[in-house]
Amino acid sequence: MHQPTLQYQSHPPGVPITTPLPQTPSAPTTTSKELVQPAVEDAFYFRALEEEGILLNGPQIDAVRHGHGPLLTLAGAGCGKTTVLAARTGYLIAVRGVPASQILLVTFTSKAAAEIKARIANIPCITPLAARSVQARTFHSFGLAVLRQSGQREQILSDFSTRHTIMKIILRRLKVGETYQPETLLAALSSWKMNGEWPTDLPSDTAEELKIKKIMLAYEEWKQGRNQWDFDDILLHTTKLLNDPSRLTELQSRFSYLMVDEFQDTNTVQYDIVRKLSAGHRNLMVVGDDDQTIYSFNGARQESVLQFDQVYPDATIISLPINYRSDSRILGLGTALIAHNVFRRNKQLVAAGSKGNPPYYASPMSVEEEASFVVDHIEEQVRLGEISYSDIAILHRTAGSSRSVLEQLLIRGIPFVQYGNNTVFYDQTIIKTLMDHLRLSLDPRCKEAFQSTLGPLYISREEGLNYLMEQERKQSKKYPLIHLSHWDRLQPFQQAAVKERIRLIKKLTSLKPVYAIREMRRIFYDKYLEAGDPLLHTQYKETLTDSLDELESAAERFSTVEQFIAHADELTLRHQQMEDMRDGNAGHAVQLLTIHRAKGMEFRQVYWIGASEGILPHSTVLKEKIPQEMKATHPQTAESKLAQAAIEEERRLAYVAVTRAKESLYITSPSHYHGKAVEPSRFILEAFGVIRKHSS
Incomplete structure (x- = not known):
């Protein structure tokens, strides 16, 4: 249960109550109605947009009117970039007379491509045929279409x-x-x-x-x-095809105007495709926000935005500063927070969103108390009719950091949609192995638990399980794993390890669950994970460690292994029941997702959980060792700069979390995490002018 005194406050813990709340100025209210005079040649187009309720602000008008040459459009969170992309497409067709089939818009998801196509179809002055003729595709869809036209038939x-x-x-x-x-x-x-x-x-x-x-x-x-390719092969073969001068010239002629959405997310191959396609005509418009570069682990390079005018010295740069999404105080927090990044383009957003509430903060003692407190608050808000479940998102840094809140939602029967993961924490592969050892300590003949225990013994799961079942049919044993100690395919040290593992399993049931998990980690599991895969990058290893530490935290509440396993099995059952009911009820559910997955989305009410040091910023970047993924994408960069870059990416994650909220934002910073005292996230404190000394 959470403390009775715990409640949301106007300021984060450690910030004096007299400190002014960060707030952005209000945006100017002038639109194309005032800014585009009737006498100008293109006034008809803006009048037509206005009749459809599309009222563009000054910088948006500048971006829409841009003609030839490279253009970088810096589109901050909630600043109407999709509207600008659609409106500029219509402008090129209706005002500049560009054939619709010569316009190519490239984006990252099928959903974004479909949305842009739908927006273009609603632009006045554009015929249905012209709207259909515009190519709005993902990088992969475009590449595959080009390769198919060149005779490639791979599945x-x-x-x-x-x-x-x-x-x-x-x-x-x-x-x-x-x-x-x-x-x-x-x-x-x-x-x-x-x-x-x-x-x-x-x-x-x-x-x-x-x-x-x-x-x-x-x-x-x-x-x-x-005769098969995966998605990465599509892009590699597209770049190879573009190395053919005749094919490249043909495509450059066919697409005389190129627009790229979410440009900050382009990896090396995608960036190369963009450069080659636009090299002939240079009519390249890229839309992006360096403050939302959060996918470096997928190869995204912030430099694509930061260095655009170095690559294209004649580029026009237009900033879209008017945010139509968030309350000025929510936006103010995000703006004050991201301003502490050094490697960014300086920009100041202003608010035009409807008035909501200032952000609120709380500091629960633990993630368990945090989960109970947050879900209590959600239930109360819904009960009072203030909000519905579908208006709410709970954002978290890692999959493991959602474990406690997911359990609360399941236990209370609150409908939710979990993005990117359809299993309970205890059923995830890395966790299930230890849980199955605990299950065998309760029931050594639990067949469902055999297979996942074989990996850490370095025994083939499938072959080992087949051997076990075959021997069991011949002679049943109280501890069926003992059969493996007589398997002639195993080395003597492996046979000895099987006997040692059985002795450990017998011992586990007498321990408290948290001690049982620590004992398994100490004796074999941590070494198995560390040695079992030399390709595991630093970040992946840290994620594994983070999940195992979270398992220990979850187990601390239980006195016996039996109680803990019963709790995990109950959650699995409830989760399956909720999945079975979801199809007809997905529209009336809380959204539970990582911050990475939330980018590009918006919600009336956001709960950002885990806003503490070690969670966000994540412990991975607080250590001296630089994440391998960052080294791979920046091989020439000094380690000191990479360390700063890693922290800045975490700060961008915090910025993305804050700017998903439209009307209400609730931030919780647990004061203890995995058994250790932790401070509120430096990112929140910095936004209020509180700078603490940190080791990195």
Whole structure:
């Protein structure tokens, strides 16, 4: 239960109550009605927009009117970039006479492409035929269309689970199935390709690199033998096709105007495609916000926005500063927060959104109290009719940091949609292995728990399980795992390890759950995760550690292993029941999602949980070791600058979290996390002028 005195306050903990709240100025109210005079040549177009309720502000008008040459449009959060992209498309067609088929808009998601197409279709002065003729596509869709026109007929492996299965088959064939994790290999291969490199160019200087390269090339050969590509292959082959001068010239002539949305998210390959396509005519408009570059782990490079006018010295730069989304005090917090980043384009947003509430803050003792407090508040608001579930989003930094709030939602039967993950925390692969050891301590014959316990013994899960079942049919044992100690395919040290593991399993049920988990981590699991996959980048390792620490925190509330397992199984059951009911009720549900997934979205009411040091900014970037992903995308950058860049990306995440809120924003900063005292996130305190000394 949360403390009776815990309540939301106007200021974060540690900030004097007399400190003024950050607030942005109000935006000017003038629109095209006043700014576009009747006598000007293009007045008809803006009058037509106005009749449809599209009233553009001054900077938006400038962006829409832009003609030839490169244009960087800095579109802050909630500043109407989609409206500008659609309106400029209409302007090029209706005013400048550009054939609709010569306009190409490139974005990152099918949803964004569909939205832009829908907006264009509603632009006055544009015929339905012209609206359909505009090419609005994702990078992958555009690349695939071009490749198909060039005669490529490969099938696309779009399903991750299929690629995961293929990689598992490769690992089994090469007899390294217990050494490497398929998802890690696939992520590393994708990262390599998105830096513009082909698998054949993978390094092979050491024995380990040679082994990994052999796996990767076997995976590629498997696809080639079946005439298949994955999504990354589409982009690589598109860049290869654009190296053909005749094909490139043909495409440059066909698309004389190129517009790119979310330009800050482009990786090396996508950036190369944009540069090549626009090199002939240079009619390139990019829309982006360097303050929302949060996907460096996917190869996104903030430099694409920061260095645009160095690459294109004659570029026009237009900033869209008017935010139509958030209350001025919510926007004020975001603006004051992001201003502490050094590597950014200076910009000052102003508010035109409807009036809401200032942000509120609370500092619960733990994530358990935080979850109870937040869900109490949600229930109360809904009960009073202030808001509905579908208006609410709960944002969190990592998958693990949502564990406690997800449990509260399940226990209380509050409908929710969980983005990007359809399992309960305890059913995630890394966690399930330890939970299954606990299940075997209660019931050593629990068949469902056998398979996940084999990996940490370095035994093939499928072959080991088949052997177990076969031996059990011949002679049943109280502890079926003991069969493995007699398997002639295992080395003597492996057979001894099986006996040692059984002794540990027998012991676990006598321990409190948290001690049982710590004992498993100490004896075998941490070493298994560390040694089991040399490709695990720093960030992935930290995520694994974070999840295991979260498991310990979850277990601390329970006295016995039996209670803990019963709790986990109850949550799994409730989650499945909620999934089964969701189809008809998804529109009336709280949104639970990571900040990364929330980018581009907006909600009436936002709860940002885990606004504490070690959660956001994440512990990964507070350590001396630089995340490997950041090194890979910035190989020439000094480590001191990379450390600062890592902190600045975390600050951009905080900025994205704040600017998702339209009317209400509630921020909670647990004062204890994974058993340690932690301070409120530096990002919030900085926005109020409170600067603390930190180790990084």
